[in-house]
Amino acid sequence: MRLPAVMLRRLEIGAFGGPEQIRLVEEARLPQPGEGEVRIRVEASSLVFTDMLIRRNLYPVLKLRLPLTPGYDFVGRIEALGSGVSRWRVGDRVADLTQIGGNATHLVRTAASLVAVPQGVNAIQAEPLILxxxxxxxxxxxxxxxxxxxxxxxxxxxxxxxxxxxxxxxxxxxxxxxxxxxxxxxxxxxxxxxxxxxxxxxxxxxxxxxxxxxxxxxxxxxxxxxxxxxxxxxxxxxxxxxxxxxxxxxxxxxxxxxxxxxxxxxxxxxxxxxxxxxxxxxxxxxxxxxxDIASCRRQHPQWFQEDLSSLFNLLEAGRITPRIQRVFGLGDAVEAHRLIEAGQVEGRLVLAPGLPIGGDPYVSPGDNAAKTTLHQQRHPG
Ligand SMILES: NC(=O)c1ccc[n+]([C@@H]2O[C@H](COP(=O)([O-])OP(=O)(O)OC[C@H]3O[C@@H](n4cnc5c(N)ncnc54)[C@H](OP(=O)(O)O)[C@@H]3O)[C@@H](O)[C@H]2O)c1
CATH class of the missing domain: 3.40.50.720 (NAD(P)-binding Rossmann-like Domain)
Structure with a gap:
């Protein structure tokens, strides 16, 4: 039996403008990590007001070049190590601030910039902590x-x-x-x-x-x-x-x-x-x-590591509870951006790139908090 090939799926903005500029791109080859890099399978990424500003080229602190993949941050699992990476293992759960690029099934990042995510926390709940x-x-x-x-x-x-x-x-x-x-x-x-x-x-x-x-x-x-x-x-x-x-x-x-x-x-x-x-x-x-989060991180990289770790610990201890309004797959991101522009969001929308396109939402086994969120979405009240 042949297993279906793993594809890279990502959102792409080819021209600055409204939500209709977002398209889904599929590529047969996964990106390969170089020296000091890792490849990550993304479990959750941002769908926020700032992603909308970037799509409209209204984000003053970042020089943007098209085409681009949006996604200000991500939580995911490492699935391949480049040479010279000793701090991480395949399967480790990590997070990072990307500014662009997070809205994809896979991405390659510098290993040194990643922050460890405790195994016990749910990826959908953890993602809002980053930005x-x-x-x-x-x-x-x-x-x-x-x-x-x-x-x-x-x-x-x-x-x-x-x-x-x-x-x-x-x-x-x-x-x-x-x-x-x-x-x-x-x-x-x-x-x-x-x-x-x-x-x-x-x-x-x-x-x-x-x-x-x-x-x-x-x-x-x-x-x-x-x-x-x-x-x-x-x-x-x-x-x-x-x-x-x-x-x-x-x-x-x-x-x-x-x-x-x-x-x-x-x-x-x-x-x-x-x-x-x-x-x-x-x-x-x-x-x-x-x-500004990005300049603060450039000036104080250690703060970013410490503060994000503290936030993950607070989440794991049940002291904070991000409000997730809805989880979207890559195929529904245009609708999510429309809701953001219309001010119809109370809390957070989260992108789960692993959800099948046009199919039933998929939740990784054991991910009970995400199952509950999706159940509530399908059966409100
Ligand atoms: N500096 C940074 O590093 C950084 C990081 C993240 C975000 N941001 C920026 O922070 C802003 C908010 O981001 P967000 O993701 O929280 O956006 P958001 O989810 O769209 O929330 C916007 C909030 O502003 C409220 N609002 C609208 N008009 C208002 C007014 N006249 N007076 C008081 N409140 C008003 C909205 O209330 P209603 O929905 O009830 O209208 C809503 O609570 C954006 O400009 C974003 O780019 C900056």
Whole structure:
């Protein structure tokens, strides 16, 4: 009996633009690891807002060349070792931040950059820790140096990074206020945070009251850029830190108005704010900084290794619980990108490249958490 040949399957973007630019590519040959490299079979990879920015060529911190395979991170198992690799064995479970390239069944990475994933954790649950939780963790604890009891304000609280931040605040005793659209109240309050809606007639009123009552916020994470920079900074407590890390609000506004991306004015405003934050962050005792996961990793590679290992340990110990909305196969990635653009995601979508194209979802034997997730997807309620 002949076994079916193993193919490399990956997503490819041939031209920058909407979700329709994503296509599935199949190649008969698997990539071979060179010296110091390993080949990995990917179990889970990202489907997030940042992948959408890359698809539209709106990601300012990365010079992109087409065609490209999206996928900001991955969790997978090593299946082939290149020469000179002694730290890893075939079958080891590993994770890495790729920025692009993760949305594939197989990939080759430098062995030295990988982080070990405990055998006991589920790949679908572990994947959100690499980009979404790591961003929240480093913004809270490395940039803002949050201490137990510090009052935290999170703009973009129902998104991938926002829910991760709320989950970490809950786990580490940081009282939090989360800002998102009114329909997200249950999920934000479910994580123990005070909820404020940005899409009411007077969105600033409740936040002004909370700022006054609490004496300001010691830590503010802004993943949305919905309020002006000056308004956000006015919500800081004395000695507090604002960490700007994203700009989802102009996209929501554009989408609601029937557009696909922010207009020129919104982009100019973001560019101006970005330069102002950069300028302010270089002043002595700066109260504001811009966090970017990739530059932080370049500057502090050891932090990346340590922080991701800490997050995997928290997951294994049951102290954090990533919220997975849905798991997609490679054949359904266009639908996932449409949901992200439309703001229809509450938490995380995850790509499982091993799911058969057009067939029933496949879950590796013993992967009970993934089986439960898929069962809930098929039988909601
Ligand atoms: N700096 C880094 O290293 C880094 C790392 C990861 C992500 N990011 C960036 O961070 C941002 C968020 O990423 P994500 O993956 O969490 O996106 P996401 O899942 O799409 O979440 C976006 C969040 O923003 C909220 N939002 C939209 N408009 C808002 C407004 N006017 N005021 C307050 N909240 C508003 C959304 O609420 P509703 O859904 O209720 O509208 C949602 O909670 C993106 O710009 C992303 O590129 C940066």
């Amino acid at each position: 979404s939780y790591m961003t929240a963790w480093q913004a809270l604890f490395r940039e803002a140096k949050a201490q137990p009891g510090d009052q935290v304000l999170i703009y973009g609280a129902s998104g991938a990074v926002g829910l991760a931040a709320l989950d970490l605040c809950r786990a580490f005793g940081l009282p939090a206020v989360g800002v998102a659209s009114a329909r997200r109240e249950p999920v934000v309050e479910g994580l123990g945070a005070t909820f404020v809606a940005y899409d009411t007639a007077d969105p600033a009123g409740p936040l002004d009251r909370l700022t006054r009552d609490l004496g300001g916020f010691k830590v503010i994470l802004d993943a949305a850029r919905g309020e002006t920079l000056s308004s956000v900074m006015a919500r800081l407590a004395p000695g507090g830190r604002l960490v700007a890390l994203g700009f989802s609000a102009p996209f929501r506004t554009a989408y609601k108005a029937g557009g696909e991306q922010p207009g020129l004015l919104a982009r100019l405003r973001f560019g101006y704010d970005f330069l102002r934050i950069k300028w302010l962050s270089h002043r002595p005792n700066a109260a504001v900084s811009f966090y």
